Amino acid sequence: MKIGIVCYPTFGGSGVVATELGIALAKKGHKVHFITYSIPVRLDTHSENLFYHEVRVSDYPLFEYQPYELVLSSMLVNVVKYEKLDLLHVHYAIPHASAAYMAKQILASQGIHIPFITTLHGTDITLLGKDASFEPVITFAINQSDAVTAVSKSLQQDTYKYFNIKKEVQVIPNFINLDEYTFENSGEQKKVYAPYGEKILIHVSNFRKVKRVEDVLRVFDKVRKKIPAKLILIGDGPERSNIQRLCRELDTCGDIHSLGKVVSPEKVLPVADLFLLTSETESFGLSALEAMASKVPVISTNTGGIPEVNKQGYSGFMSNVGDIEDMAKNAVYLLEDEDRLAQFRSNAYEQAQKFEIKKVLPMYENLYTSLTP
């Protein structure tokens, strides 16, 4: 099959899922065309089945805002037509679903019929999409999609709640490729971050407000008062300066390793003893799944789709959003007992196995087959 994938090429979860999906499809012999504004960060595999089409908006002085969506639609028309694609799969509704709808209509006027699938990832529904400035377009584009998927039951329900959706929203969860988790040198690497055998807590995100990274620091501060510990921060984003300010205020900067954006977090995650995910809302929590695949238990909030991923008292613990005391208490409970920690590590890995790519990929392939002649 020839599949066009539209996504954000950045470190965000939707781009990661779209890229890993494309790579897996290419390995199975499908021709996969990525259509976006730069090479997806995780697209480091070279394959005769993978193609990249850059969407470049020229900087015309009349525009205060560049019309990316129109250029994307035109590019979709061209790629579908000249590469003879069978379907389009767009990740993150804004603005990809409406761009795909526009391309579909243009192509239909030329006698070319192409189905498009919209995969909803989270903030395109729970934060941005439901905002009045987007809502009518998003509702329309979702209803016009040939199929719609959401990455968790929670996101499926939020979509029905916030939008007047006439289509079925199918749940296809995020997935993980456990073959990428090799645990190479993690013992040696651990000493780099924690030379005196301190426990290591880790957080990975795009440092947006919704992640409540300040709570990560506050939980860490409480934990290190009880147990010698270090914190690794992976990622970058708008909250970084607030984080720096808070670590100075709490006097914890010396125990924090900020690694910035890391292309392969699976190479660092296995050094950690606990993963912290303090989000206000989270449709799934791919980063938590990546931690569990690294045998790292998860201390998280209980919001959105997180309970579908992190099992209370098994792969980790969940607390109400903002309940720093409870999160710190649960973290100490796990870190203070080696046997307990080892048990939770193995549970976390077992939980991650439920989301193995080989279980999830056929769901997408079946959907593709159902939409093509």
Ligand code: GMT
């Ligand atoms: O905000 C992010 O975490 C990035 C965002 C994205 O779309 O790039 O992630 C969302 O999609 C991920 C992949 O499906 C989910 O695992 C994340 O939970 C979701 N983020 C939120 O809902 C906040």
